[in-house]
Amino acid sequence: MSVLDLARPEIRTLQPYSSARMEAGGGQIMLNANESAWAPHGDGGLGCHRYPEPQPAALLQTLAALYGVREEQLFVGRGSDEAIDLLVRAFCQAGEDAVLIQPPTFGMYAVSARIQNAAIIEVPLAGDFSLDAPALLAAVTPAVKLVFLCTPNNPSGQSIAHEEIERVAQTLAGKALLVVDEAYVEFSTQGSVADLIDRYEHLAVLRTLSKAWALAGARIGSLLANPQVIALVRRIMPPYPLPLPCVAAAMAELSPSGQAEAREHIAIVREQRALMQAALGQLPGVLEVLPSDANFLAVRFDDAGTVYQRLLQAEIVVRDIRRYPHLQNALRITIGTPKENAQVLAVLNEGRA
Template sequence: MFNINNIIRENIKNLKPYSSARDEFKGEASVYLDANENAFGSPLETNYHRYPDPLAHAVKLELSKIKGVPPRNIFLGNGSDEAIDILFRSFCNPGKDNVIIVPPTYGMYEVSANINDITLKRVNLTEDFQLNLEGIAEAIDENTKLIFICSPNNPTGNSINREDVETLLANFNGIVVIDEAYINFSRQKSFIQELTEYANLVVLQTLSKAWGLAGLRVGMAFASEEIIEIFNKVKPPYNINQSSQELALAALKNVTQVNEWIKQILSERDNLVLNIKNFDFVIDIYPSDANFILVKTTDANQVYNHLVNDGIIIRNRNKVELCEGCVRITIGTLEENKALLDSLKSYKN
């Protein structure tokens, strides 16, 4: 049975978080002389001389309407990378604990583990890029605190079988982290609807992909109220700046536009697959639930360099586990995809 008190680090249990001026006074006033801000304003058209809401309540309220999750179950971070780092710092003791990743997968899990001096256990996906449940079960020990699952997966693009994830959630006494950065492009429903079913579930999402806000660096974590309280305890006091909060809030009111872009991206993805599969240097195109495709070629390095010479940048995944010979191609606009195809037509094996 999962019990958060069994996995949280002792120093985090006893941590007294920093109390900012905006934590101690949350009402409205006519004169603010509490936070050592510059009362004269900013050298910009818009004033940013006041510290932002430490918990970005307005953004969480708008997200709550869209996601169907109470604000108390939402954490906002400086990208989802901040949420990943906080998971390590809250639940994993350096030099003692370990986490499990399932390569090929998002590279920041490993980087964050190394930064925090946490042992990383790799259990590769199967040949069809699904979980090796038997291998994961064998890798778990008493010091395993986190299992990271990216679904839809980066760089492969496929969604992970839901039943397999539920098996882990039901049987693992640590936290299962499901990274849904690309969920808006997927036919699979989000796991955020399962938060009340699994106390050990953390779902990561982002405004960087479908929402087109990569430059704002706003990531989301959805979890039980207990886990979110720990996130808020550990995070820096003002981790989401005022401009990002304002712009994110404005963007979240344009769901219709985002949904239209998603339809266009999915249509362009299908069109790109139909065209690319006809090239003689293409061995396979893997099924994708994301805004990119993974393409296995006869020579990934040559394909990549050819496109670079034409000013087109894709991602060479040739050195990634199970992705030998592969390149990852993000779905662009109609014009960008045409430029890609025109360049590939001139590629010589």
Template sequence: MKTLDELLRSNIKGLKPYSSARDEFTGAASVYLDANENPFNQPYNRYPDPYQRNLKAKIAPIKGVNADQIFLGNGSDEPIDLLFRAFCEPGKDNVVSIDPTYGMYQVAADINNIEVRKVLLTEDFQLDVDALLTAADDNSKLLFLCSPNNPTGNCFKEDDIVAIVKEFDGIVVLDEAYIDFAPEKSLLKRIDEFSNFVVLQTFSKAWGMAGIRLGMAFASKELIKVLSNIKYPYNINILTQEKASELLDKEDDKQQWVETLLKEREQMNSDLQQFSFVQKIYPSDANYLLVKVDDARGLYDYLVGEEIIIRDRSSVALCAGCLRITVGTADENKLLMKALKTYQK
């Protein structure tokens, strides 16, 4: 395993981070005349805490980590992009990724001019550990895993993930956006074991906060410091910080939402089995089902006409003929089933 210093781009090693007014003074004061802020319209006239200290202090005990092991980004997409910018030399380095998986890894790679080496999952949507490690070379800086995986919906075996983390020379990024819906436990508990391990989570799914755009990255404090040094100074606005802090006090609500969605997922799975055009419903550890049907595009277009929007994943590797259906409220799911009954007739 290469050290963090060996993996970092040379320009990032020598980077002098921007020093904002809120970097140079922290704490309370009576008069702030340091940041060229408008003195009116408090508190929104003030720049937000660039390191989100109060919010991280609330997140840390919930996640069982230290505050200095947390990076907060504009969705999970921000830390994904920052990892490319910190570790991958454009036009030279590459990353390894599973296929199929979340599409932003490829988009972030394309933006940063980085080659992506894709390795197909097995037929049962599990990791081909040997193939993933074989795909890497001396210029492979990042390896992306998503568990539960999008769009397949399943978790990967912990032993397989850990084997990759131990053997891969670069940074392994495990995206756990849907982990709250899974019976398997988060691997967040293992970040202290490996200096090359990053776990991504989000407020968008189980917490119901997709609209405020807040993602989390967890890693060693040294790696988190790298991301903090290269992010834009005030990347998380004060409204997002306030709303997230407010909702973190309602963890019981979040857990109730998860339990309700898991029951609805089971009911949706059962209801879908009645339709002759449904060929297969794949096991899911997430808040959606991947469903193979006779005519994916035709069914998708029909549901659009019924003002019910799902996702056509039939062009994705290993997902020919598949639709991805998010689990909604009981009423929304009943409307879907009603429309599908009409479609079958």
């Protein structure tokens, strides 16, 4: 059974839109796309009066090297959100198929499913936020086309062991596409499972430049998967998903000097995460600081609502995650600069004086 047998048949046979840039990529005089002949004011040589490459070759080459995959195993879009949306649309027939998620987890899996009118099957994480693999696999029905695993998980921060992900992948063969969201993997000591893609054609991995690579505002995310899955997603992608300024920002960040600086910042985050975990755990009113492999900490308070307002009054914004299962008394605190982290601790200490 091919992984494409899981996809919607009408998407497999869809004739994709052929953009002007796809049909003729370059030339001296470009008169095929109804663009302006003049660059906009302040363009700075970017050439924003021209449509960008749908999948820029230089960016694909750079990201493929960074993630350890081949270029034909890579799709680049507007953040991981776009890849999630395209996967749901490609694999889930509206009103018939389903996705399987493990709450508490990233909310866009369910949002994309609802937009597509796909059913959502929830198998909650265990009380310690570990994956309940037997329960997950038992919940897979013929309607389930996509299974999402988030590791490190958002909002709990915990990782799933590679061995457990591979066991799930083995069991799902021929049944569903396993999508592993690694948005925070750079902050973890556990590496990517992208090296399993060649072994399991129904495994896909989500990566992003928004977190460790400091490009949340540029919206660059990647899908790593079997070339057949990538080709399917490219059939339904927008004609020009990547704006030229965003591509330029990504190429600058992924230059040798940019990567070196980013890795320095990742090391600082890991160090500060450990310091913050210890310091927060000693504060009165803190019930628990959950272990985290990400760039944030989920913290349980005896009165999370009051703590949230106290921080807000000090112009410190954290994420209220009390709506999530098992996190009814928790806030999510991103690891900032050492100065910002110290300010958080100072406000919390003041409130308990």
